[in-house]
Amino acid sequence: MSPIDFFLDLINPDLSFLPKALLIAVMSSIVCGVIGTYVVLRGMAFIGDAVAHAVFPGLAVAFVISGNLVLGGTIAGVLTAVLVALFSQNRRLKEDSIIGVFFVAAFALGIVVISQAPGYAGSLQQFLFGSITGIPDEDLFVVGGTGLVILLVAFLLHKELVAITLDREMARSMGVKVFWLDIVLYVLVTLAVVISVQTIGNILVLALLITPAAAARLLTDRLGVMMLLAPVIGAASALVGLYVSWSWDLPTGGTIVLVLTAAFLLAWVFAPRHGVLARRRPRSAARAASPAANAPAFAGQ
Amino acid sequence: MRVEGVAVELGGRLVLDDVHLQVARGELVGLIGPNGAGKTTLLRSILGLVPTVAGRVLINGQPTRAGRNNVGYVPQRHEFAWDFPISVEDVVMSGRTGALGLFRRPKQADWAAVGDALDRVRMNDLRQRPVGELSGGQRQRVLVARALALQPSTLLLDEPFTGLDMPTQELLSELFMSLARDDRAVLMTTHDLASALYSCDRLALLNRTVVAAGRPDELTEAQVWMDCFGVGETSPLLRILELAR
Numbered sequence: 001m002s003p004i005d006f007f008l009d010l011i012n013p014d015l016s017f018l019p020k021a022l023l024i025a026v027m028s029s030i031v032c033g034v035i036g037t038y039v040v041l042r043g044m045a046f047i048g049d050a051v052a053h054a055v056f057p058g059l060a061v062a063f064v065i066s067g068n069l070v071l072g073g074t075i076a077g078v079l080t081a082v083l084v085a086l087f088s089q090n091r092r093l094k095e096d097s098i099i100g101v102f103f104v105a106a107f108a109l110g111i112v113v114i115s116q117a118p119g120y121a122g123s124l125q126q127f128l129f130g131s132i133t134g135i136p137d138e139d140l141f142v143v144g145g146t147g148l149v150i151l152l153v154a155f156l157l158h159k160e161l162v163a164i165t166l167d168r169e170m171a172r173s174m175g176v177k178v179f180w181l182d183i184v185l186y187v188l189v190t191l192a193v194v195i196s197v198q199t200i201g202n203i204l205v206l207a208l209l210i211t212p213a214a215a216a217r218l219l220t221d222r223l224g225v226m227m228l229l230a231p232v233i234g235a236a237s238a239l240v241g242l243y244v245s246w247s248w249d250l251p252t253g254g255t256i257v258l259v260l261t262a263a264f265l266l267a268w269v270f271a272p273r274h275g276v277l278a279r280r281r282p283r284s285a286a287r288a289a290s291p292a293a294n295a296p297a298f299a300g301q
Numbered sequence: 302m303r304v305e306g307v308a309v310e311l312g313g314r315l316v317l318d319d320v321h322l323q324v325a326r327g328e329l330v331g332l333i334g335p336n337g338a339g340k341t342t343l344l345r346s347i348l349g350l351v352p353t354v355a356g357r358v359l360i361n362g363q364p365t366r367a368g369r370n371n372v373g374y375v376p377q378r379h380e381f382a383w384d385f386p387i388s389v390e391d392v393v394m395s396g397r398t399g400a401l402g403l404f405r406r407p408k409q410a411d412w413a414a415v416g417d418a419l420d421r422v423r424m425n426d427l428r429q430r431p432v433g434e435l436s437g438g439q440r441q442r443v444l445v446a447r448a449l450a451l452q453p454s455t456l457l458l459d460e461p462f463t464g465l466d467m468p469t470q471e472l473l474s475e476l477f478m479s480l481a482r483d484d485r486a487v488l489m490t491t492h493d494l495a496s497a498l499y500s501c502d503r504l505a506l507l508n509r510t511v512v513a514a515g516r517p518d519e520l521t522e523a524q525v526w527m528d529c530f531g532v533g534e535t536s537p538l539l540r541i542l543e544l545a546r
Binding site: 041049117156159160162163165166167168169170171172173174175176217220221223226 | 311348349366367368369372374376380381382386387388390391393396398400401403404431433436447469541
């Protein structure tokens, strides 16, 4: 299918679910790209994974009682994130063990809950691997609104979130509330995951959070540039992924993740300074590209 | 900066007991002691980061409180995420995060303070450089500039010499001495006895409490050093001390 046919399908009123799916996928990729930048730089991909799995019981409960999926997922995800933050205050166990305990437990709870719903195999598959059909119109507003709130909070707390990532001890000494900022960040990650689960699915959503930010990190040494690049990579991959999956009748979530992975591998190979090819250049060329790090002579006064 | 009878308990163990220490403005004081003597804990209690079970810490006559006490802190170099994509000047600005407060963006006065701090450590030429590309000595100077961005009257340095070669250590020592001469109280923990003996105005030997304190030339008694470090009279430590005199 040519891109033009894809475009015609997008504006075909009989296929109204398609533009909705595209819009939701692109919006969630943008939000995940920005939040994923913090996740990647903090080295907390595992927490992202945990939160992604932990929203599942909330989605399941909301599904069984026909409630709001976004709300249900958020409550479950935030609850798990707070439990992890609280339990990891105990120094005897490392944070990753605590996460390992809670996120599997949450996922197990989700499976038990959803098994109580009629027609459970189909809905389970939909939750785990995503679906582009059956997205209600109101979800566009829920995802868009939630996404804007997430980006606004990240923007307002950016300097504090950077400070606790750079150096927690120094941040504490400056009176920055490290514990509360951790919780805020976990909540932001949870919300980003919840609004993305719909199209890409619960298992694959981690890719939306991590892969674009990881690729962006390879391409730049500037935080601002990274925070612009990650959502661009995510959104472009969502667009291409949906196009490919629609053309060849492939599962949407899986296709988007594979496109993202391809983008990451391209960055890995071709990144201007840190890519495989750039490192292979003869040393002299590399040195000419970046002026030698010669500090000025230094003396006390 | 005055520490008055401070005691700190960590995990049910008394890590610091009845610590008395004073650092005046204009003075560079070295805090010396073996591993586990409580050096970093003392710095953290001066910052107001660990609760004390007895005693108090006064900064300019006021009880210490994290984020409210005009103390510049330079933690050990490995505490910092050097792989973070950020420039030198932005790191130094991050030292003003607490002073700026929530939702505030840096203003011209903040950038002026950052510029001054970078000038002070001679890093202004590299202000745009990503921190990941700096050498060990340059990194240490960035962390000092970050602490100076607050324009503090008291400066705490935790093991600033670790992992640096001798010429770099000497340049840093001179910087610390000159920072003290500029009317700051500077307290530095270090394992490097030679540097400490040479550059510090006074030394405090710490092992759970201050075993001895004074000018380097006053701390001549071998027994004091043996007690503090728990070594015998044949220890190379004592020979180094004699050589240094």
